[in-house]
Amino acid sequence: MPAPDQSDDRALPGRDGRGLLLVANPRSGTSVVRPDTMPEIRRRLPAARIASLEGASLDDIVADAMAGDDAPLALAVLGGDGSVSRAAHLARSHDLPLLVLPGGTFNHFARAAGLDTVETALDAYAAGAVRSVVVAEVAVDDDDPITVLNAVSLGAYPELLAEREKRTSLGKWWGGAVAAWREIHGAHRITIVRDGRRARVWSVFAGIGRGDSRRIAMMRRENLDEPVLDVRVHHARGTRLRAVASLAFGRRTLAVMRALRLMPPASDLERIVDASIDLEVRPGDAPPVFAHDGELAEARADGFRMRIRVVPDGLRIWAPGIHPQTDAAPGPLA
Structure with missing residues (x-):
């Protein structure tokens, strides 16, 4: 997969979530007690397209959205490390930035990125704090990485x-x-x-x-x-x-x-x-x-x-403490 190029002018979704596909995994984090974050997500991202993994696969949801006339400009995932990792793979496949909303038991990657809560992640999104991060690829035999x-x-x-x-x-x-x-x-x-x-x-x-x-x-x-x-x-x-x-x-x-x-x-x-x-x-x-x-x-x-x-620079995410990306076209409410 190609690494993202930070020097281009690809558009980002709007602050209201317009252009954002958000996929939620309702099975993540069931071993811990957390408040329901979906009302706050819907309040702050009223224009986002929201889908659930209940009865569907992340791959199919993203493929269907990308094949439509109004393909998303970015991908968001509410879930644990497994869901976030797969969403990152799909975001890279379609050259999209990823909004990580921690909703699992451990949230290892989200915490490493400073995204300890959904509210922190939404604040980073609102601030336009996009950055590139290092990822890895693992390939077994002749399978795809x-x-x-x-x-x-x-x-x-x-x-x-x-x-x-x-x-x-x-x-x-x-x-x-x-x-x-x-x-x-x-x-x-x-x-x-x-x-x-x-x-x-x-x-x-x-x-x-x-x-x-x-x-x-x-x-x-x-x-x-x-x-x-x-x-x-x-x-x-x-x-x-x-x-x-x-x-x-x-x-x-x-x-x-x-x-x-x-x-x-x-x-x-x-x-x-x-x-x-x-x-x-x-x-x-x-x-x-x-x-x-x-x-x-x-x-x-x-x-x-x-x-x-x-x-290096294998994935673009929203994370706190980063200056807004100024070389991307603003979203509708940016």
């Missing part, structure tokens, strides 16, 4: 996601707890090959931009501008308990795991900082899956090739 906003992972974390998806009736939190317990007893090692070097590992995490050096599992990026991948490889020299403990995401959880001496030693970890990485993956007895932005994807059970690369 997938846009990534936060991280790609192999091994223990995707396997945990696969276990959690078997228990959706328990909800995200309880399902995750049961999946983690099962992983402590049944996590699988996988084999990766990079530059001819073979390794048995518990996990691989590739995050966008340099992240916290103390962490292995990186789901939320530290910045939006650094065009590198920060790859953490957890070599399978320790126990399954440490493999699962290494998936500690929050600072408090990480501190507890370190205090209990459950985190793997530095000798089991490898860090690679590069603009791209190319891996041969041999799952063995592990499920042939990987994760991108917390979403599970399947690959070939007999092994697959994974290529990840960063794309």
Whole structure:
């Protein structure tokens, strides 16, 4: 996909939302209690075209809108990281800017962009605060590249996601707890090959931009501008308990795991900082899956090739603290 060119004069939608296609995922964020933000969104964007993912796919909604006589000038999404990541891919495919309205459980990318609330995002939109950010693309075998906003992972974390998806009736939190317990007893090692070097590992995490050096599992990026991948490889020299403990995401959880001496030693970890990485993956007895932005994807059970690369200025978003884009034609109420 081509990176956006900030020097052009493409039009932006109006402040009232005219020219904006907003897609809401009503299933996002059901594990947390939040006020209904749709009334405020409708009040501030009265002219926006609003669609729901209830009974429809994001791809189909966007394709239908772009095929119409009045194609949108921008895309907006109200949802969690999975919905935002897919919307970003579609926005890039159609060369549209993206308005991210946080509505999920964790909202990793939205928080990294300073969009902690829907109100903050709407304020950035009203201010015309458009900017470009670094994204990544992951390609498996001969499949088309997938846009990534936060991280790609192999091994223990995707396997945990696969276990959690078997228990959706328990909800995200309880399902995750049961999946983690099962992983402590049944996590699988996988084999990766990079530059001819073979390794048995518990996990691989590739995050966008340099992240916290103390962490292995990186789901939320530290910045939006650094065009590198920060790859953490957890070599399978320790126990399954440490493999699962290494998936500690929050600072408090990480501190507890370190205090209990459950985190793997530095000798089991490898860090690679590069603009791209190319891996041969041999799952063995592990499920042939990987994760991108917390979403599970399947690959070939007999092994697959994974290529990840960063794309500087790969996506335009609205984010706070940015001067309005002055080289784009104003919307109707701008």
